[in-house]
Amino acid sequence: MTRKRLLDVVRIVVAVLVLLAVVIAVWRNWSEVSAHLREVPAATLAGAFVLALLAPIFSLLGWRVLLNDLGTRLPIPAGASVFFVGQLGKYLPGSVWSVMAQADLGSRLGVPRRRMGIVGLLSILLSVLTGAIVGVPALPLLLARSGEVRSLWWFAPALVLLLLLWPRLLNWGIALVLRLLRREPLEHSLTAPAIALTSLWFVLAWLSAGLSILVLAHAMSPDTPVRDLLVTSICGFALASAIGMFSVIVPAGVGVRDGVLAVLLGALMPFPAAFAIVVISRFFTVVTDVVVAAVGWTWARSHHLLGSRS
Numbered sequence: 230m231t232r233k234r235l236l237d238v239v240r241i242v243v244a245v246l247v248l249l250a251v252v253i254a255v256w257r258n259w260s261e262v263s264a265h266l267r268e269v270p271a272a273t274l275a276g277a278f279v280l281a282l283l284a285p286i287f288s289l290l291g292w293r294v295l296l297n298d299l300g301t302r303l304p305i306p307a308g309a310s311v312f313f314v315g316q317l318g319k320y321l322p323g324s325v326w327s328v329m330a331q332a333d334l335g336s337r338l339g340v341p342r343r344r345m346g347i348v349g350l351l352s353i354l355l356s357v358l359t360g361a362i363v364g365v366p367a368l369p370l371l372l373a374r375s376g377e378v379r380s381l382w383w384f385a386p387a388l389v390l391l392l393l394l395w396p397r398l399l400n401w402g403i404a405l406v407l408r409l410l411r412r413e414p415l416e417h418s419l420t421a422p423a424i425a426l427t428s429l430w431f432v433l434a435w436l437s438a439g440l441s442i443l444v445l446a447h448a449m450s451p452d453t454p455v456r457d458l459l460v461t462s463i464c465g466f467a468l469a470s471a472i473g474m475f476s477v478i479v480p481a482g483v484g485v486r487d488g489v490l491a492v493l494l495g496a497l498m499p500f501p502a503a504f505a506i507v508v509i510s511r512f513f514t515v516v517t518d519v520v521v522a523a524v525g526w527t528w529a530r531s532h533h534l535l536g537s538r539s
Contacts (some may be wrong), residue, residue, distance in 0.1 A: 230475065246248070247525040262461075267447070268448065268449065269316060269445065269448045269509075270391060270448065272446075273304060273444060273445070274509070276444055277441040277442075277444040277445050277509070277513065278400075278441070278513055278516075280437050280440045280441035280444065280522070281437070281438055281440070281441040281510075281513040281514065281517050282517045282521070283437040284434040284435075284437045284438040284441075284517070285316070285434070285517055285518065285521050286521070287373035287430050287431070287433045287437060287523050288310060288311065288312075288352075288356065288430070288431060288434045289309060289312045290355070291352065291355070291356075291426070291427040291428075291429075291430030291431045291434070292308070292312050292349075292352045292427075293308050293312075294353055294423050294426045294427045294430065294477050295346070295348045295351050295355075295419070295423060295427050296308070296340075296344075296348045297418055297423075298419055298423035299344055299347070299348060299352035299415065299417075299419075300344065300416060301340050301345075303305065303338065306407045306525075306528040306529045306531075307383060307529055308522070309339050309524070309525035309528060309529065309532075310334065310525040310526050310528065310529030311331050311334040311335050311338070311340075311345070312331065312523045312525070312526075313518075313521040313522040313524070313526075314330065314334060314525055314526050315327050315330035315333075315334055315349070315451035316331075316518060316521075317327075317329030317330070317518060317519075317522050318330040318331075318520065320518075321398055326347035327344070327349065328346050328350055328353070330348065331345055331346070331348075331349045332346040339454045343413070344416070347415065351403070351419075352427075353474070355394075355424075355427055355428060355475050356392055356431050356434075357471050357475070358393055358394060358428075358472070359428050359431040359435060360431075360435050360467045360468070360470055360471035360474070361390050361455075361467075361468070361471045362387055362390045362432075362466035363435045363436070363439070363463070363464060363468075364433060364435075364465070364466075364467035364468025364469070364470075364471055365387040365390065365464070366387075366460055366464040366466050367460060367461065367465040367467075367468045367493060368386070368468065370460065370461060370465065370493055370496060371465075371468065371489065371491060371492065371493055384409035394424060394428055396418070396419065396420070396421040396424050399419065399424060400415075400418040400419055403415060403419070412493075413447075435463070435466070435467040435470075435475075436463060438466055438467075438470075439462055439463030439464070439465075439467060440462075440463065440465045440512070441513065442462040442463070442465075442466045442490075442506065442510055443458055443463060445461035445506045445509055445510070446458045446461070446462045446494060446497070446498070446506055449498055449502040449503075449505065449506060450497060450498040450502060452495075453497050457497055458497065461493050461494060461496070461497055465489075465490060465494070466490060466510075468489065468493075469485075469486045469487075469488075469489035469490040469493065470486050472485060472486065472489055473485040473486030473489070485509075487507045487511055490503075490506075490507050490510070491503050491504055491507045494506055494507070
């Protein structure tokens with residue numbers, strides 16, 4: 230068995246074990262979790278879902294800025310089909326399936342595979358960086374298991390992460406990585422406006438997804454101060470997601486993101502309530518990914534942007 234095939238087997242086994250652990254945890258706590266789920270009004274669920282649905286749309290807009298900066302301007306239908314359909318690859322064990330899928334779809338539209346692949350990797354990098362920046366204020370909550378931020382030391386790592394977005398440093402880092410991987414350099418360095426605008430769209434995506442958690446958390450624990458819920462929900466979700474994105478073995482950070490978020494929310498409310506929020510959040514994430522992928526694919530097909538149906 231080759232090393233690559235062995236690694237694929239390990240990833241599949243780990244993914245199955247993580248999913249099994251999540252299913253068992255839901256089954257053991259289902260009676261209490263379902264009771265909390267019934268407490269959330271339908272209007273609240275609808276509002277939280279709309280906020281969750283905005284997150285991938287903001288991510289698409291940031292991804293298109295990077296692609297445009299490197300020389301390809303795709304119309305919204307084509308961009309949506311490539312980005313959203315390709316994003317479904319993150320549910321496969323591994324770290325680059327979504328990038329490979331986007332490169333394949335983009336090649337049908339005349340976009341060079343290398344350019345599309347680099348844009349996919351850069352978008353993941355900037356998404357992780359912006360998510361970590363937004364999530365840094367939740368670090369004290371995660372370490373202290375408390376619902377209050379009692380220190381401002383988190384400003385230091387936030388400033389370090391912000392420094393990584395400095396255009397000259399970011400471009401130098403990208404060039405260094407490509408050189409180490411023996412790949413050709415970028416066609417030209419990323420411009421400062423593109424980095425700033427992409428980061429802004431990605432921050433809006435994190436804020437939108439975090440606000441979805443906040444709406445659910447406030448419904449589950451209305452007596453908890455909104456300030457505490459604000460930091461835990463928005464910053465905590467971004468931190469948990471960024472950590473989950475580092476777990477390349479587990480598809481879409483399943484189990485990792487959910488566990489970190491449950492720990493953070495559990496400091497403010499009963500664990501079954503926190504677990505109910507995690508369950509709803511994961512469900513919303515999967516549904517929104519499928520919905521936007523279906524819309525992107527259908528829109529592109531209707532405009533004949535992906536070739537013949539054969």
